[in-house]
Amino acid sequence: MGIPPTMRALRQTSLDGPQDMRLIIDAPVPSPGPGEVLIRVTAAGVNFADVSKAHGTFLNGPRPPYLAGFEAAGEVVAVGEAVTGPRPGARVVGVGTGAFAEYMVLPAAAAMPVPPGWTEQQALGLVVNWPTALAALKPLGGVTAGQTVLIHAAAGATGQAAVTMARHYGATVIATASPGKHETVLALGADHVLDSLDGDIAAEVLRLTGGAGADVVLESAGGATFEASLAAAKRVTGRVVVYGVAGGDASITNWELVYRHQVHVIGFNIGVLIQAAPQIFGEVMGELSALIAAGVLTPGRPTAYELADGPKVLAELESRATIGKLALLP
Numbered sequence: 001m002g003i004p005p006t007m008r009a010l011r012q013t014s015l016d017g018p019q020d021m022r023l024i025i026d027a028p029v030p031s032p033g034p035g036e037v038l039i040r041v042t043a044a045g046v047n048f049a050d051v052s053k054a055h056g057t058f059l060n061g062p063r064p065p066y067l068a069g070f071e072a073a074g075e076v077v078a079v080g081e082a083v084t085g086p087r088p089g090a091r092v093v094g095v096g097t098g099a100f101a102e103y104m105v106l107p108a109a110a111a112m113p114v115p116p117g118w119t120e121q122q123a124l125g126l127v128v129n130w131p132t133a134l135a136a137l138k139p140l141g142g143v144t145a146g147q148t149v150l151i152h153a154a155a156g157a158t159g160q161a162a163v164t165m166a167r168h169y170g171a172t173v174i175a176t177a178s179p180g181k182h183e184t185v186l187a188l189g190a191d192h193v194l195d196s197l198d199g200d201i202a203a204e205v206l207r208l209t210g211g212a213g214a215d216v217v218l219e220s221a222g223g224a225t226f227e228a229s230l231a232a233a234k235r236v237t238g239r240v241v242v243y244g245v246a247g248g249d250a251s252i253t254n255w256e257l258v259y260r261h262q263v264h265v266i267g268f269n270i271g272v273l274i275q276a277a278p279q280i281f282g283e284v285m286g287e288l289s290a291l292i293a294a295g296v297l298t299p300g301r302p303t304a305y306e307l308a309d310g311p312k313v314l315a316e317l318e319s320r321a322t323i324g325k326l327a328l329l330p
């Protein structure tokens, strides 16, 4: 099949949110530059960062108008100069710009092969949500068997991976999720699930841990929940890995760290980790491969929608109405 000059894509036209994302039919198909490959997108992954970008709250995010989406899986159809792999025909998953489209350019070095026997759609999450969950738990959170982990947004794409891996590493998992998602989280093996919309999360965690608190907190909720996460962490040794701000900004002062929350606050961004600590990222990806080979991580099962449904899907993600990984099919 030849590569057409134009394609269907979702274009974000303002910083007022995903309602200003429009389907266009005449976006130029990009050309792969040196070190890049062009893929025909089979499935694009939807992430909370797409919502942040649509609101202009993602640091150094794209300025409208821009082609939305950044995670996709598909088949390599052309390669740029100096690319030694992957070759045309290879099935890969990766991140770049303009994933909500029929074609997308990816850096060749970061295009991961789709695991053998998996569909492209099933590989979504492999380069975003899963490494985020694993890095938060292990190299940053330092989780070990017998420890207790508090995981917010546990029914979400990143959260589900975190619950699965934390249980595999022998941790006790206290999850939070909206009420309608509790069954999903318990089915993944979480030991306890708390309501993320109501109730005193810190008090519940302290009760469940005999007053000790959680050894590790995966903090992506932000807003008022940030304070609950700090209060729920074990004094002196507890680690709060902060990697999301879904509910908005929240702060902690040096006074509070000294007198109220004697915990380790660890900021984490997977993009920065890839750039600044490539060795750690390599170890994380190696561990993910081992977890896949061992059957701990099984093919993802995203809920898939038509490309044109993108604005609606992003609005539902923003309003906490979704469960698990979401995909757009161009």
Ligand SMILES: NC(=O)c1ccc[n+]([C@@H]2O[C@H](COP(=O)([O-])OP(=O)(O)OC[C@H]3O[C@@H](n4cnc5c(N)ncnc54)[C@H](OP(=O)(O)O)[C@@H]3O)[C@@H](O)[C@H]2O)c1
Binding pocket: 046, 047, 048, 049, 128, 129, 132, 153, 154, 155, 156, 157, 158, 159, 176, 177, 178, 181, 196, 197, 220, 221, 222, 223, 242, 243, 244, 245, 246, 247, 248, 268, 269, 270, 271, 317, 318, 319, 320, 321, 322, 323, 324, 325
């Ligand atoms: N730092 C990084 O490198 C990195 C990488 C990937 C993801 N992340 C972050 O990880 C989090 C999860 O990302 P994801 O793509 O997997 O999304 P997701 O978990 O599938 O969806 C987001 C979930 O966050 C929860 N949430 C809590 N407070 C919220 C609020 N005020 N508004 C909206 N949602 C809220 C909701 O779950 P409940 O309603 O069940 O509570 C919602 O379903 C996001 O915060 C994202 O920014 C960070």
